[in-house]
Amino acid sequence: MTPLQQLRAPRKPLRLLNLAVGIVVLGAGVGLFVRAGLGLSPWDVLHQGLSRLLPISFGTVIVLLGLLILLLWIPLRQWPGLGTLVNTFAVGPIADLTITLLPPIHGLAWQAGAMALATVLAAVGTTVYIGAQFGGGPRDGLMTGLHFRTGLSVRAIRTIMELTALAVGWLLGGVVGLGTVVFALSIGPLCQLFFRWTVVDVERRR
Template sequence: MGLQVRGALGVDPWNVLHEGIARLTGMSFGSVIIAVSVVVLLLWIPLRQRPGIGTLGNATLVGIGADLTLRLIPPTDALAARIPMMLVGILITGVAAAIYIGAGLGPGPRDGLMTGLHARGFGSIRLIRTCIELAVLVTGYLLGGGLGVGTVLFALTIGPVIQLVLPWVAVDAVDVRRRAEQTETPA
């Protein structure tokens, strides 16, 4: 997220939505992020999604990571630097999402919406995530949020990146249990 902000070519669709809601309501940006997260978590209920430590970790570590990135990487006007920052930011976001979803410790609020819909047969990870991102992008834009080429690129590529990486990093809980049982010594 921090790299996308530094790339200054458009933030992710959820931040377009947050910005639009903040402009419309007068709420602070942070308050909007929290409120949207609560609403998204409520959408988990009919999908029978369960939060986990990864859900809490996502809610806290994404912000910390973004702040750290923004402190370490200065703004630049050089397009030759901003384009790679945007692209690497999108790639890192997709890989990181696949890793914590694949760990089975609970998806982040927005990722849980995607995995819940996927588990209920609404389509592939890439299709569902792309549809969610595009819906959020359009809604945020209509509410007054700003967008750029990075926003659209994020919306169109984050689902495919997650779907591509997820099989490489997913932990099979049954296999992990089986291996643990095999290594236990009889008492």
């Protein structure tokens, strides 16, 4: 859908609620994953690697890479929308707030539990806000665009994206840990699973 069609589509109150809840859950998952202390997610490994290579900050890399990825939407005929804007500007602050509020996590068992919960939260948040059909963030929009254009499953597309970001980030000097591998291999299958229940049917009028 175009941005105007997204705003005009039915079931708007539910979709706006899902957008807000999904972004909050996603941001909380990102922050909890950092607090788990078992490695960065694949995309953050790439962000860190690029920030070490270039004379710019970690946060600036995230913004600039996101804008570059949005250019890849053009041949995929992906439309940005409200969800794209909210994802771009809200996930980071929510993650920062989560990191600030949560105390450091100690002990391997607690860290592993936090890592597992954070991965599930990231997958649930991603599918809930995308399922609201207001458009996805740069990376999630690339995932869905490739899914529709190639016919490959969401699981396969997301896993390929995560592994590619991980490999490039590692080569650039980004820090890799156990959590990085777990996230890279599980986020795709989890997203495909949760999409079964999180996409709002805009054909329904009530």
